[in-house]
Amino acid sequence: MAGNSRDAGRSVTARALSVLTAFDTEHTRLTLTEIARAADIPLATAHRLLGELEEWGALRRESDGRYCVGLRLWEIGLLAPVYTRLRREAMPFMQDLHQSTGENVHLAVRDGLQTVYVEKLAGRRSAPVISRSGGRLPLHTTGVGKVLLAYSPSSVLHAYCEGTLSRPTPYTIVEPGRLGRELFGVRQRGFAQTTEEMTLGSCSVAVPVRVHGELVASLGLVVHSARADFVKLLKPLAPAADSLGRRLAETSGATVG
Template sequence: MSGQSRHADRPAPKSVLARGLSLLDAFGAGEPELSLARIAARSGLPKPTAHRLLGELVEWGALERSSPGHYRLATKLFRLGQLVPRHRVLREAALPHLEQLYEASHENVHLAVPDNVYTLFLEKLTGRESMSIRSRVGGRMPSHCTATGKVFLAWGGRDRLRRVVDAGLPRLTPRTIVLPGLLHQDLERTMARGLGINREEAEPGVSAVAAPVLGARGEVVAALSVTGRSHRLDLDRVGGLVRAAANAMSATLPALSAAQNG
Protein backbone atom coordinates (compact mmCIF):
# COMPACT_ATOMS: atom_id res chain seq x y z
CA MET A 1 0.00 0.00 0.00
CA SER A 2 1.48 3.35 -0.99
CA GLY A 3 1.71 6.39 1.24
CA GLN A 4 -0.62 8.23 -1.14
CA SER A 5 -3.40 5.66 -0.91
CA ARG A 6 -3.24 5.60 2.89
CA HIS A 7 -3.66 9.38 3.00
CA ALA A 8 -6.51 9.28 0.48
CA ASP A 9 -8.48 6.90 2.67
CA ARG A 10 -8.56 9.32 5.60
CA PRO A 11 -11.77 11.27 6.32
CA ALA A 12 -11.45 15.01 5.89
CA PRO A 13 -10.62 16.70 9.23
CA LYS A 14 -13.30 19.03 10.62
CA SER A 15 -11.64 21.75 12.71
CA VAL A 16 -9.54 24.49 11.14
CA LEU A 17 -6.52 23.42 13.20
CA ALA A 18 -6.92 19.78 12.18
CA ARG A 19 -7.21 20.81 8.54
CA GLY A 20 -4.02 22.85 8.72
CA LEU A 21 -2.15 20.00 10.40
CA SER A 22 -3.41 17.56 7.77
CA LEU A 23 -1.80 19.74 5.09
CA LEU A 24 1.53 19.58 6.90
CA ASP A 25 1.14 15.84 7.41
CA ALA A 26 0.88 15.43 3.63
CA PHE A 27 4.65 15.97 3.53
CA GLY A 28 5.28 13.03 5.86
CA ALA A 29 6.31 10.67 3.04
CA GLY A 30 9.50 12.67 2.57
CA GLU A 31 9.00 14.32 -0.84
CA PRO A 32 10.77 17.71 -0.93
CA GLU A 33 7.81 19.45 -2.60
CA LEU A 34 4.18 18.69 -3.40
CA SER A 35 1.60 20.12 -5.75
CA LEU A 36 -1.68 21.60 -4.56
CA ALA A 37 -3.54 18.66 -6.08
CA ARG A 38 -1.37 16.10 -4.26
CA ILE A 39 -1.67 17.92 -0.93
CA ALA A 40 -5.44 18.19 -1.27
CA ALA A 41 -5.74 14.50 -2.12
CA ARG A 42 -3.60 13.40 0.82
CA SER A 43 -5.38 15.66 3.30
CA GLY A 44 -8.88 14.81 2.07
CA LEU A 45 -9.67 18.53 1.66
CA PRO A 46 -11.24 20.24 -1.37
CA LYS A 47 -8.72 22.13 -3.47
CA PRO A 48 -10.16 25.60 -2.69
CA THR A 49 -9.99 24.92 1.06
CA ALA A 50 -6.48 23.48 0.80
CA HIS A 51 -5.34 26.46 -1.30
CA ARG A 52 -6.67 28.97 1.26
CA LEU A 53 -5.10 27.20 4.24
CA LEU A 54 -1.81 26.70 2.40
CA GLY A 55 -1.67 30.45 1.88
CA GLU A 56 -2.05 31.00 5.63
CA LEU A 57 0.68 28.44 6.37
CA VAL A 58 2.98 30.22 3.91
CA GLU A 59 2.28 33.55 5.61
CA TRP A 60 3.01 32.03 9.05
CA GLY A 61 6.28 30.51 7.79
CA ALA A 62 5.52 26.79 7.95
CA LEU A 63 5.56 26.43 4.17
CA GLU A 64 6.96 28.23 1.16
CA ARG A 65 6.02 28.25 -2.51
CA SER A 66 8.72 26.44 -4.47
CA SER A 67 7.11 27.04 -7.89
CA PRO A 68 3.63 27.96 -9.12
CA GLY A 69 1.16 25.55 -7.54
CA HIS A 70 3.86 23.70 -5.55
CA TYR A 71 4.84 23.92 -1.89
CA ARG A 72 7.63 22.75 0.41
CA LEU A 73 8.33 22.86 4.13
CA ALA A 74 9.95 26.07 5.37
CA THR A 75 12.67 26.76 7.90
CA LYS A 76 10.35 27.82 10.72
CA LEU A 77 9.30 24.21 11.24
CA PHE A 78 12.96 23.18 11.27
CA ARG A 79 13.75 25.79 13.94
CA LEU A 80 10.86 24.64 16.08
CA GLY A 81 11.89 21.02 15.64
CA GLN A 82 15.35 21.80 16.99
CA LEU A 83 13.74 22.93 20.25
CA VAL A 84 12.17 19.54 21.07
CA PRO A 85 14.02 18.75 24.35
CA ARG A 86 14.11 14.97 24.01
CA HIS A 87 15.47 15.05 20.47
CA ARG A 88 18.02 17.73 21.34
CA VAL A 89 19.37 15.64 24.21
CA LEU A 90 19.59 12.56 22.00
CA ARG A 91 21.43 14.42 19.23
CA GLU A 92 23.94 15.93 21.64
CA ALA A 93 24.60 12.56 23.24
CA ALA A 94 24.88 10.80 19.88
CA LEU A 95 27.18 13.11 17.92
CA PRO A 96 30.53 11.95 19.40
CA HIS A 97 29.57 8.32 18.81
CA LEU A 98 28.31 8.99 15.29
CA GLU A 99 31.62 10.68 14.49
CA GLN A 100 33.56 7.69 15.80
CA LEU A 101 31.38 5.31 13.78
CA TYR A 102 31.96 7.33 10.64
CA GLU A 103 35.72 7.42 11.15
CA ALA A 104 35.73 3.65 11.65
CA SER A 105 33.50 2.84 8.68
CA HIS A 106 33.43 5.82 6.27
CA GLU A 107 29.83 4.83 5.62
CA ASN A 108 26.54 6.58 6.36
CA VAL A 109 25.79 6.67 10.08
CA HIS A 110 22.43 7.52 11.63
CA LEU A 111 20.66 8.38 14.84
CA ALA A 112 17.00 7.40 14.63
CA VAL A 113 13.92 7.36 16.87
CA PRO A 114 10.56 5.60 16.46
CA ASP A 115 7.78 7.66 14.88
CA ASN A 116 4.51 5.74 14.78
CA VAL A 117 5.01 3.06 12.07
CA TYR A 118 8.18 4.71 10.80
CA THR A 119 11.78 5.23 11.82
CA LEU A 120 12.67 8.95 11.96
CA PHE A 121 16.25 10.07 11.32
CA LEU A 122 17.39 12.78 13.75
CA GLU A 123 20.99 12.90 12.53
CA LYS A 124 23.08 11.55 9.68
CA LEU A 125 26.81 11.74 8.98
CA THR A 126 28.12 10.94 5.54
CA GLY A 127 31.13 11.67 3.35
CA ARG A 128 32.72 11.36 -0.07
CA GLU A 129 33.39 7.66 0.38
CA SER A 130 29.86 6.93 1.58
CA MET A 131 27.26 5.48 -0.75
CA SER A 132 24.42 7.83 -1.68
CA ILE A 133 21.23 6.56 0.00
CA ARG A 134 17.64 7.71 0.49
CA SER A 135 17.79 8.65 4.17
CA ARG A 136 17.97 12.29 5.26
CA VAL A 137 17.78 14.23 8.51
CA GLY A 138 14.12 14.70 9.39
CA GLY A 139 13.08 11.99 6.93
CA ARG A 140 11.15 8.84 7.71
CA MET A 141 11.30 5.31 6.34
CA PRO A 142 9.16 2.23 7.01
CA SER A 143 10.11 0.27 10.12
CA HIS A 144 9.78 -3.23 8.69
CA CYS A 145 12.59 -2.89 6.14
CA THR A 146 15.16 -0.72 7.94
CA ALA A 147 17.74 -1.75 10.51
CA THR A 148 16.77 0.98 12.97
CA GLY A 149 13.09 0.26 12.45
CA LYS A 150 13.62 -3.41 13.24
CA VAL A 151 15.23 -2.39 16.52
CA PHE A 152 12.12 -0.42 17.45
CA LEU A 153 9.82 -3.24 16.41
CA ALA A 154 11.80 -5.95 18.19
CA TRP A 155 11.81 -4.09 21.51
CA GLY A 156 8.61 -2.11 21.00
CA GLY A 157 6.04 -4.68 22.05
CA ARG A 158 3.08 -6.25 20.27
CA ASP A 159 1.13 -3.00 19.85
CA ARG A 160 3.81 -1.34 17.74
CA LEU A 161 4.23 -4.43 15.57
CA ARG A 162 0.47 -4.70 15.13
CA ARG A 163 0.24 -1.06 14.01
CA VAL A 164 2.98 -1.62 11.44
CA VAL A 165 1.37 -4.77 10.09
CA ASP A 166 -2.07 -3.15 9.97
CA ALA A 167 -0.64 -0.19 8.05
CA GLY A 168 0.73 -2.59 5.43
CA LEU A 169 4.20 -3.92 4.65
CA PRO A 170 5.11 -2.33 1.31
CA ARG A 171 7.68 -4.10 -0.84
CA LEU A 172 10.50 -1.66 -1.60
CA THR A 173 12.90 -4.22 -3.08
CA PRO A 174 12.74 -7.91 -4.01
CA ARG A 175 14.22 -8.69 -0.56
CA THR A 176 11.71 -6.72 1.52
CA ILE A 177 9.92 -8.88 4.08
CA VAL A 178 6.20 -8.41 3.41
CA LEU A 179 4.70 -11.41 5.24
CA PRO A 180 3.87 -10.79 8.93
CA GLY A 181 4.99 -14.27 9.97
CA LEU A 182 8.41 -13.88 8.37
CA LEU A 183 8.77 -10.41 9.87
CA HIS A 184 8.01 -11.82 13.33
CA GLN A 185 10.73 -14.45 12.87
CA ASP A 186 13.20 -11.80 11.74
CA LEU A 187 12.44 -9.69 14.81
CA GLU A 188 13.06 -12.67 17.06
CA ARG A 189 16.51 -13.01 15.47
CA THR A 190 17.00 -9.27 15.97
CA MET A 191 16.43 -9.59 19.71
CA ALA A 192 18.61 -12.69 19.96
CA ARG A 193 21.67 -11.01 18.41
CA GLY A 194 20.94 -7.54 19.83
CA LEU A 195 21.17 -5.91 16.40
CA GLY A 196 18.76 -4.96 13.64
CA ILE A 197 19.98 -5.93 10.17
CA ASN A 198 18.65 -4.81 6.79
CA ARG A 199 19.98 -6.81 3.85
CA GLU A 200 18.94 -4.84 0.75
CA GLU A 201 15.36 -4.63 2.05
CA ALA A 202 14.93 -0.85 1.67
CA GLU A 203 17.23 -0.16 -1.31
CA PRO A 204 18.94 -2.51 -3.77
CA GLY A 205 22.62 -2.95 -3.03
CA VAL A 206 22.35 -1.27 0.38
CA SER A 207 22.63 -3.01 3.76
CA ALA A 208 22.64 -1.68 7.33
CA VAL A 209 23.12 -2.72 10.93
CA ALA A 210 21.64 -0.94 13.98
CA ALA A 211 21.82 -1.24 17.77
CA PRO A 212 19.41 0.00 20.45
CA VAL A 213 20.12 2.97 22.70
CA LEU A 214 18.61 2.56 26.16
CA GLY A 215 17.12 5.22 28.41
CA ALA A 216 17.38 5.52 32.17
CA ARG A 217 14.71 2.86 32.76
CA GLY A 218 16.15 0.41 30.26
CA GLU A 219 13.69 1.26 27.51
CA VAL A 220 14.79 1.66 23.87
CA VAL A 221 14.75 5.39 23.12
CA ALA A 222 16.79 5.51 19.92
CA ALA A 223 19.04 3.50 17.62
CA LEU A 224 22.43 4.01 15.99
CA SER A 225 23.16 2.49 12.59
CA VAL A 226 25.73 2.19 9.83
CA THR A 227 24.52 1.88 6.24
CA GLY A 228 26.53 1.18 3.09
CA ARG A 229 27.18 -0.95 0.05
CA SER A 230 26.24 -4.56 0.67
CA HIS A 231 29.33 -5.97 -0.99
CA ARG A 232 31.75 -4.08 1.25
CA LEU A 233 29.84 -3.74 4.55
CA ASP A 234 31.15 -6.33 7.00
CA LEU A 235 28.06 -6.73 9.16
CA ASP A 236 29.85 -8.64 11.91
CA ARG A 237 32.64 -6.09 12.29
CA VAL A 238 30.38 -3.06 11.91
CA GLY A 239 27.78 -4.65 14.19
CA GLY A 240 30.34 -4.78 16.98
CA LEU A 241 31.20 -1.11 16.43
CA VAL A 242 27.57 -0.04 16.43
CA ARG A 243 26.77 -2.06 19.55
CA ALA A 244 29.71 -0.51 21.42
CA ALA A 245 28.70 2.99 20.34
CA ALA A 246 25.07 2.47 21.35
CA ASN A 247 26.11 1.09 24.75
CA ALA A 248 28.42 4.04 25.34
CA MET A 249 25.69 6.49 24.37
CA SER A 250 23.22 4.73 26.67
CA ALA A 251 25.63 5.25 29.57
CA THR A 252 25.82 9.02 28.95
CA LEU A 253 22.09 9.72 28.60
CA PRO A 254 21.09 9.94 32.29
CA ALA A 255 23.86 12.44 33.11
CA LEU A 256 23.15 14.54 30.02
CA SER A 257 19.40 14.58 30.69
CA ALA A 258 20.02 15.69 34.28
CA ALA A 259 22.30 18.49 33.11
CA GLN A 260 19.68 19.66 30.58
CA ASN A 261 16.97 19.70 33.26
CA GLY A 262 19.16 21.32 35.91
Protein backbone atom coordinates in the same frame (compact mmCIF):
# COMPACT_ATOMS: atom_id res chain seq x y z
CA MET B 1 -20.52 28.54 12.27
CA ALA B 2 -19.66 32.21 11.92
CA GLY B 3 -21.80 32.96 14.97
CA ASN B 4 -20.03 30.41 17.15
CA SER B 5 -16.45 31.46 17.76
CA ARG B 6 -15.59 28.19 19.51
CA ASP B 7 -16.52 26.02 16.53
CA ALA B 8 -15.12 28.57 14.12
CA GLY B 9 -11.91 28.54 16.12
CA ARG B 10 -11.54 24.81 16.12
CA SER B 11 -12.17 24.72 12.44
CA VAL B 12 -9.69 27.49 11.66
CA THR B 13 -6.83 25.90 13.58
CA ALA B 14 -7.55 22.59 11.88
CA ARG B 15 -7.56 24.37 8.51
CA ALA B 16 -4.28 26.12 9.20
CA LEU B 17 -2.74 22.78 10.14
CA SER B 18 -4.21 21.13 7.05
CA VAL B 19 -2.37 23.71 4.95
CA LEU B 20 0.90 22.51 6.48
CA THR B 21 -0.07 18.89 5.82
CA ALA B 22 -0.15 19.65 2.09
CA PHE B 23 3.65 19.69 2.21
CA ASP B 24 5.60 16.46 2.17
CA THR B 25 8.85 15.08 0.79
CA GLU B 26 7.42 14.88 -2.71
CA HIS B 27 5.71 18.27 -2.45
CA THR B 28 8.01 20.90 -0.98
CA ARG B 29 6.95 23.76 -3.28
CA LEU B 30 3.23 24.26 -3.91
CA THR B 31 0.98 26.80 -5.58
CA LEU B 32 -2.05 28.33 -3.86
CA THR B 33 -4.36 26.11 -5.94
CA GLU B 34 -2.42 22.96 -5.08
CA ILE B 35 -2.52 23.79 -1.38
CA ALA B 36 -6.26 24.56 -1.41
CA ARG B 37 -6.92 21.26 -3.17
CA ALA B 38 -4.66 19.20 -0.88
CA ALA B 39 -6.09 20.83 2.27
CA ASP B 40 -9.64 20.61 0.87
CA ILE B 41 -10.45 24.26 1.65
CA PRO B 42 -11.89 27.04 -0.53
CA LEU B 43 -9.37 29.09 -2.51
CA ALA B 44 -10.26 32.31 -0.67
CA THR B 45 -9.77 30.66 2.73
CA ALA B 46 -6.47 29.16 1.59
CA HIS B 47 -5.33 32.55 0.35
CA ARG B 48 -6.08 34.19 3.70
CA LEU B 49 -4.49 31.38 5.75
CA LEU B 50 -1.38 31.37 3.56
CA GLY B 51 -1.02 35.11 4.10
CA GLU B 52 -1.08 34.64 7.86
CA LEU B 53 1.27 31.67 7.79
CA GLU B 54 3.66 33.55 5.52
CA GLU B 55 3.59 36.65 7.70
CA TRP B 56 4.55 34.59 10.73
CA GLY B 57 7.29 32.73 8.84
CA ALA B 58 5.68 29.28 8.82
CA LEU B 59 5.64 29.44 5.03
CA ARG B 60 7.63 31.42 2.51
CA ARG B 61 6.47 32.61 -0.87
CA GLU B 62 9.12 32.21 -3.53
CA SER B 63 9.68 34.48 -6.50
CA ASP B 64 7.63 32.19 -8.77
CA GLY B 65 4.63 32.44 -6.41
CA ARG B 66 4.97 28.95 -4.99
CA TYR B 67 4.93 28.41 -1.25
CA CYS B 68 7.44 26.41 0.72
CA VAL B 69 8.05 25.75 4.42
CA GLY B 70 9.61 28.79 6.08
CA LEU B 71 12.73 29.27 8.14
CA ARG B 72 10.77 29.94 11.32
CA LEU B 73 8.81 26.68 11.19
CA TRP B 74 12.09 24.86 10.59
CA GLU B 75 13.61 26.59 13.62
CA ILE B 76 10.66 25.76 15.90
CA GLY B 77 10.61 22.17 14.65
CA LEU B 78 14.24 21.84 15.75
CA LEU B 79 13.08 22.40 19.35
CA ALA B 80 11.51 18.91 19.39
CA PRO B 81 13.18 16.66 22.01
CA VAL B 82 14.02 14.13 19.32
CA TYR B 83 16.34 16.82 17.99
CA THR B 84 17.38 18.88 21.03
CA ARG B 85 18.09 15.85 23.20
CA LEU B 86 18.48 12.67 21.21
CA ARG B 87 20.12 14.02 18.08
CA ARG B 88 22.36 16.47 19.95
CA GLU B 89 23.76 13.82 22.26
CA ALA B 90 24.07 11.32 19.41
CA MET B 91 25.93 13.52 16.94
CA PRO B 92 29.45 13.28 18.40
CA PHE B 93 29.13 9.48 18.53
CA MET B 94 27.75 9.43 15.00
CA GLN B 95 30.59 11.64 13.78
CA ASP B 96 33.15 9.32 15.31
CA LEU B 97 31.41 6.29 13.79
CA HIS B 98 31.34 7.91 10.39
CA GLN B 99 34.97 8.90 10.72
CA SER B 100 36.15 5.44 11.77
CA THR B 101 34.05 3.51 9.22
CA GLY B 102 33.45 5.96 6.35
CA GLU B 103 29.95 4.44 6.06
CA ASN B 104 26.38 5.79 6.36
CA VAL B 105 25.42 6.25 10.00
CA HIS B 106 21.72 6.28 10.91
CA LEU B 107 19.84 7.31 14.04
CA ALA B 108 16.16 6.37 14.06
CA VAL B 109 13.13 6.20 16.35
CA ARG B 110 9.80 4.43 16.03
CA ASP B 111 6.65 6.51 15.53
CA GLY B 112 3.63 4.23 15.52
CA LEU B 113 4.35 1.59 12.89
CA GLN B 114 7.09 3.44 11.03
CA THR B 115 10.78 4.14 11.32
CA VAL B 116 11.52 7.87 11.53
CA TYR B 117 15.08 8.80 10.62
CA VAL B 118 16.34 11.43 13.05
CA GLU B 119 19.79 11.83 11.54
CA LYS B 120 21.86 10.40 8.77
CA LEU B 121 25.53 10.96 8.16
CA ALA B 122 26.95 10.10 4.77
CA GLY B 123 30.21 10.94 3.07
CA ARG B 124 30.65 11.23 -0.65
CA ARG B 125 32.13 7.74 -0.70
CA SER B 126 29.39 6.07 1.40
CA ALA B 127 26.89 3.67 -0.22
CA PRO B 128 23.88 5.56 -1.65
CA VAL B 129 20.85 5.31 0.66
CA ILE B 130 17.27 6.54 0.39
CA SER B 131 16.87 7.58 4.03
CA ARG B 132 16.80 11.25 5.05
CA SER B 133 16.35 13.07 8.35
CA GLY B 134 12.66 13.43 9.01
CA GLY B 135 11.96 10.69 6.48
CA ARG B 136 9.99 7.52 7.17
CA LEU B 137 10.58 3.94 6.10
CA PRO B 138 8.94 0.62 7.01
CA LEU B 139 10.12 -1.14 10.17
CA HIS B 140 10.80 -4.60 8.69
CA THR B 141 13.11 -3.67 5.80
CA THR B 142 16.04 -1.96 7.53
CA GLY B 143 18.49 -2.69 10.32
CA VAL B 144 17.40 0.20 12.54
CA GLY B 145 13.73 -0.67 11.85
CA LYS B 146 14.21 -4.30 12.89
CA VAL B 147 15.83 -3.17 16.14
CA LEU B 148 12.97 -0.75 16.83
CA LEU B 149 10.44 -3.52 16.19
CA ALA B 150 12.35 -6.20 18.09
CA TYR B 151 12.58 -4.13 21.28
CA SER B 152 8.99 -2.80 21.16
CA PRO B 153 6.08 -4.40 23.03
CA SER B 154 4.81 -7.50 21.21
CA SER B 155 1.52 -5.69 20.55
CA VAL B 156 3.40 -3.45 18.14
CA LEU B 157 4.67 -6.43 16.12
CA HIS B 158 1.15 -7.89 16.06
CA ALA B 159 -0.33 -4.61 14.81
CA TYR B 160 2.49 -4.31 12.30
CA CYS B 161 1.94 -7.79 10.85
CA GLU B 162 -1.79 -7.10 10.45
CA GLY B 163 -0.87 -4.70 7.64
CA THR B 164 0.64 -5.81 4.35
CA LEU B 165 4.43 -5.94 4.57
CA SER B 166 6.00 -4.15 1.61
CA ARG B 167 8.66 -5.97 -0.39
CA PRO B 168 11.15 -3.49 -1.89
CA THR B 169 13.52 -6.33 -2.88
CA PRO B 170 13.20 -10.12 -3.35
CA TYR B 171 15.19 -10.52 -0.11
CA THR B 172 12.78 -8.58 2.12
CA ILE B 173 11.29 -10.76 4.84
CA VAL B 174 7.50 -10.43 4.55
CA GLU B 175 6.23 -13.62 6.20
CA PRO B 176 5.07 -12.71 9.73
CA GLY B 177 6.28 -16.01 11.22
CA ARG B 178 9.75 -15.64 9.72
CA LEU B 179 9.89 -11.96 10.74
CA GLY B 180 8.92 -12.90 14.32
CA ARG B 181 11.75 -15.46 14.50
CA GLU B 182 14.17 -12.95 12.99
CA LEU B 183 13.25 -10.34 15.62
CA PHE B 184 13.60 -12.94 18.39
CA GLY B 185 17.13 -13.47 17.10
CA VAL B 186 17.74 -9.71 17.15
CA ARG B 187 16.90 -9.58 20.86
CA GLN B 188 19.06 -12.65 21.54
CA ARG B 189 22.10 -11.27 19.71
CA GLY B 190 21.55 -7.62 20.61
CA PHE B 191 21.81 -6.40 17.03
CA ALA B 192 19.95 -6.58 13.71
CA GLN B 193 21.28 -7.02 10.24
CA THR B 194 19.80 -6.85 6.77
CA THR B 195 21.18 -8.17 3.49
CA GLU B 196 19.78 -6.26 0.54
CA GLU B 197 16.30 -6.21 2.13
CA MET B 198 15.65 -2.51 1.46
CA THR B 199 18.00 -1.77 -1.45
CA LEU B 200 19.86 -4.21 -3.68
CA GLY B 201 23.58 -3.84 -3.11
CA SER B 202 23.26 -2.50 0.45
CA CYS B 203 23.46 -4.22 3.81
CA SER B 204 22.97 -2.86 7.28
CA VAL B 205 23.67 -3.56 10.90
CA ALA B 206 21.97 -1.81 13.82
CA VAL B 207 21.87 -1.86 17.61
CA PRO B 208 19.47 -0.52 20.25
CA VAL B 209 20.07 2.71 22.18
CA ARG B 210 18.64 2.14 25.64
CA VAL B 211 18.09 4.44 28.61
CA HIS B 212 17.73 2.55 31.89
CA GLY B 213 17.10 -0.60 29.86
CA GLU B 214 14.33 0.97 27.78
CA LEU B 215 14.63 1.37 24.01
CA VAL B 216 14.67 5.01 22.88
CA ALA B 217 16.30 4.77 19.45
CA SER B 218 18.38 2.65 17.13
CA LEU B 219 21.82 3.35 15.74
CA GLY B 220 22.93 1.68 12.52
CA LEU B 221 25.37 1.50 9.65
CA VAL B 222 24.49 0.95 5.98
CA VAL B 223 27.25 -0.31 3.71
CA HIS B 224 27.85 -1.66 0.23
CA SER B 225 27.17 -5.42 0.24
CA ALA B 226 30.80 -5.98 -0.71
CA ARG B 227 31.88 -4.32 2.56
CA ALA B 228 29.33 -6.10 4.78
CA ASP B 229 31.65 -7.40 7.50
CA PHE B 230 29.14 -7.31 10.36
CA VAL B 231 31.63 -8.30 13.05
CA LYS B 232 33.97 -5.51 12.07
CA LEU B 233 31.12 -2.96 11.85
CA LEU B 234 29.68 -3.94 15.24
CA LYS B 235 32.99 -3.31 16.96
CA PRO B 236 32.63 0.51 17.02
CA LEU B 237 28.80 0.52 16.71
CA ALA B 238 27.78 -1.38 19.85
CA PRO B 239 29.97 0.64 22.27
CA ALA B 240 28.78 3.89 20.65
CA ALA B 241 25.13 2.99 21.25
CA ASP B 242 25.89 1.95 24.85
CA SER B 243 27.78 5.19 25.52
CA LEU B 244 24.97 7.24 23.98
CA GLY B 245 22.39 5.46 26.17
CA ARG B 246 24.45 6.17 29.29
CA ARG B 247 24.92 9.78 28.22
CA LEU B 248 21.16 10.22 27.71
CA ALA B 249 20.49 8.63 31.10
CA GLU B 250 22.94 11.04 32.76
CA THR B 251 21.71 14.24 31.13
CA SER B 252 18.03 13.95 32.03
CA GLY B 253 15.24 11.60 32.87
CA ALA B 254 12.95 13.23 30.29
CA THR B 255 11.81 11.30 27.26
CA VAL B 256 13.87 11.73 24.14
CA GLY B 257 11.69 10.30 21.35
